Amino acid sequence: MNLSYKLVAFSALILAGFSCGQKQPEGQQAPAAVVVTTHTLVKKSVTGLDEYPATLVPLNEVEIRPQIGGYITNIYIKDGQEVKKGQKLYEIDRSKYSASLQQAKAQIQIVEANLAKSEKDYDRYKRLDAQDAIAKQTLDYAQTEVQNAKAQLSAAKAQYESAATDYSYSVLVAPFDGTIGISQVRLGTQVSPGQPVLNTVSSNNPMALNFVINESEIPRFTRMLKSEDNPDSLFTIKFSDGSVYPFTGKFTTIDRAVGRQSGTINLRVQFPNPDRDLIAGMTVNIQVLNEDIGEQVVIPYRAVTEQMGEYFVYVVQADNTVKQQNVILGTQIGDDIVVRSGVTAGAKIVVTGIQKLREGAQITEQTATK
Secondary structure (H helix, E strand, C coil): CHHHHHHHHHHHHHHHHHHHHHHHCCCEEEEEEEEEEEEEEEEEEEEEEEEEEEEEEEEEEEEECCCCEEEEEEEECCCCCCCCCCCCEEECCCCCHHHHHHHHHHHHHHHHHHHHHHHHHHHHHHHHHHHHCHHHHHHHHHHHHHHHHHHHHHHHHHCCCCCCCCHHHHHEEECCEECCCCCCCCCCEEEEEEEECCEEEEEECCEEEEEEEEEEHHHHHHHHCCCCCCHHHEEECCCCCCCEEECEEEEECCCCCCCCCCCCCEEEECCCCCCHHHHCCCEEEEEEEEEEEEEEEEEEEEEEEEECCCEEEEEEECCCEEEEEEHHCCCCCEEEEEEEECCCCCCCEEEECCCHHCCCCEEEEECCEE
C-alpha cells in the first residue's frame, strides 16, 4: 500500500513538471509593431521634364582654307567678328595671278586675230576655187587653219578662265552670314593649296542642338516629330548654371540609323539665337516635356524601394498592416517623384522605417511633415 502511494505521488509530480514546462513564459508577446512615418498622397500640379545632355552646333560651319599658294598680304577681319556673305576675309599676294590673268587675256586677243585672218583667207580661197583659179589643196589648207585657230581660241579662253579663277581665289570671302573665329595666320604667312586652316566661319541664328536617346525612346520621339500638334514649347535649354534659355526649340531631325554598338540615335532641335547667347560647342541640358503634366500623384522619392528593376512602396492597410505595392514612376521633381500608376490620391504610404518592414507587418504610424 505504501508503494502504490509513492508511485501515484511520483506520477503526479512528473505531470505537474511537464505541465509547467509547456506553460508560456511570462512577458513573451507577439512581434512588436514597427514604428514608421507615413504620408497621405495628394495630387499636385507638375510639369514633367526629361533631361538629356546635349551639344550646340551651328547649322553651317566651314573651315577657310587657301586654294592657291602665296603670302598673306591682307587680313580684313578681326577675331570673333560677325561677317556677311561675300565679305572679304583674307587676301593672298595677287601679283603673280594678276600677271597670269593679263597674259591669258592677251593670248585670247592674239588667237582671235589669227582666227580672223584665217577666216578671211578661207573666204578668199573659196571665191577663187569657184573660179577654178587655185588648187583644191590650197582651199583645204585654209579650212584647216580656220579650224586650228578656233581650237586655239577655245584653249586660250579655258586658260583665261583658269587664270581668272586663281585670281579670284586670291581673295577669300565669307560663304554665308556668321561669326569668324580666331585667325590661325598673320600677315606674311606663306600658305599653299589646302594648308593651313586660316579660320572657321559658323552660322549663328538659328542654332542646332544635338542630343542622344536610347532606342527604346524612339517611338515616343517619332510620334512627336510626325505629330501636326508639335508645339515648340516641348523643348527648352538648361545651362550649366541652372538658368533656362528664354526661347524654345523646334524638333527637326531624327538621325537615319541607330548606332550598332551604342544602341542610341541622334536627334536635332533648332533654337533661335537672336542675342548670340548660344555658342557652338557649348554643352547644355535639353529639357523635353513628358506626359507628367498637370495634376499628378506625387510621392516622396525616399518611400520607394527597388527590387529586380521594379519599384515598390508600402501601402498602409485599414488594420495597420502594410502591403508592398508595385508602382510605375515618372518624373523626379526635387525630393519627390510622380507615380503614373500603382497608387492613387488618398492612399497612405510608409516613408521612413521601410528597411524594417515586410509584407503584412504591423506598424505604429507617425505622420510625415510633408
